[in-house]
Amino acid sequence: MNNNIIVAIDGYSSCGKSTLAKALAKKLHYIYVDSGAMYRAVTLYFLRNNIDLTNHAQIEEALKNIHLNFHSRDYETHITLNDEEVSEEVRQMPVSEKVSAVAALKEVRREMVKQQQRMGKSKNIVMDGRDIGTAVFPHAPLKIFMTADPKIRAERRYNEIHAKNPEVTLEDIFENIAHRDYQDTTREESPLVRADDAIILDNTNITPEQQLQFALDKIEALKG
Numbered sequence: 001m002n003n004n005i006i007v008a009i010d011g012y013s014s015c016g017k018s019t020l021a022k023a024l025a026k027k028l029h030y031i032y033v034d035s036g037a038m039y040r041a042v043t044l045y046f047l048r049n050n051i052d053l054t055n056h057a058q059i060e061e062a063l064k065n066i067h068l069n070f071h072s073r074d075y076e077t078h079i080t081l082n083d084e085e086v087s088e089e090v091r092q093m094p095v096s097e098k099v100s101a102v103a104a105l106k107e108v109r110r111e112m113v114k115q116q117q118r119m120g121k122s123k124n125i126v127m128d129g130r131d132i133g134t135a136v137f138p139h140a141p142l143k144i145f146m147t148a149d150p151k152i153r154a155e156r157r158y159n160e161i162h163a164k165n166p167e168v169t170l171e172d173i174f175e176n177i178a179h180r181d182y183q184d185t186t187r188e189e190s191p192l193v194r195a196d197d198a199i200i201l202d203n204t205n206i207t208p209e210q211q212l213q214f215a216l217d218k219i220e221a222l223k224g
Contacts, residue, residue: 005030007126007219008133010192011146013180014153014173016203016211017128020146022077023212025126028219031070032077033119035129035136036099038068038112040090041081043102047094059107068115091161093168096176100183103130109189130184133195141222143198144215152204153177 007024009017018034025032042063046053051062069080078087089095102108109131116136119125127136133143154174161168184192194200199218203211 004120004122005124006120006137006140006142007215008137008140008143008195008198009126009128009146010130010133010143010194010198011128011201012148012153012192013177013184014157015146015148016156016208017146019208020144020201020203020211020215021126021128023208024215025077027212027216028124028126030124030126031119033070033116033125033127034077034079035112035116035127035132037079037087037090038115039103039108039129040095040099041068041079041086042066042108042112043095043099044086044090045081046102047098053101053105056107059105063107063111088164093161093165093172093176096180100180100187104183104187104189106189109135113190130192131190133198134193135190138195142215142218143195144201144218145194145198146201146203148202148204150174150177150181 007030009021011017018036021034022032024030045066046062049062052058067082070077071080072078078085079090080086113136116127120127120137129136133140133145151174154170154177157177158168158170158173201211201214
């Protein structure tokens with residue numbers, strides 16, 4: 001029997017899922033698994049190797065050559081793609097523009113779900129993504145579904161990446177978020193939906209500290 005505690009955080013892009021998940025994992029001394037970074041790393045590999053997203057045989061072959069790992073440094077979780085540190089590169093616009101299309105591929109989702117489920121077998125973890133509470137860990141004891149006003153989400157994302165990529169405009173970000181929302185919610189394979197037992201957290205008007213306390217209170221309630 002698996003007695004590990006799993007906290008599943010789902011929601012729309014740029015809702016602060018990773019901010020909450022990282023803070024929660026650090027506070028509880030759990031392992032943080034950034035499922036979004038996993039899909040972004042696969043996207044980066046596909047872009048680098050010109051993988052045709054309509055060629056299923058090519059996709060299957062590419063997935064055999066993708067090895068992802070997480071490691072912690074300075075209390076931050078970093079992802080490696082075939083032993084190369086790619087934490088910064090996977091957050092750039094070329095990847096952001098393609099990640100939803102890659103994540104919609106059934107071959108990619110099934111492989112990533114397998115890897116994520118393996119991670120949850122031996123550790124207390126906090127994992128964020130689009131289908132953690134529905135497809136990856138449907139029996140997680142705590143599921144949080146995050147949302148926020150799209151304009152606020154765009155502003156947060158813009159402030160996050162503008163210093164590193166000053167050519168990006170707020171309009172670019174807003175359009176990217178709207179496009180990703182559409183792709184994430186309408187895709188055939190594990191679309192973004194709120195699990196029936198997930199608690200909604202709308203963080204449009206609350207601080208990161210307040211949302212962390214919200215989640216901690218829910219965990220305390222679980223422990224009873």
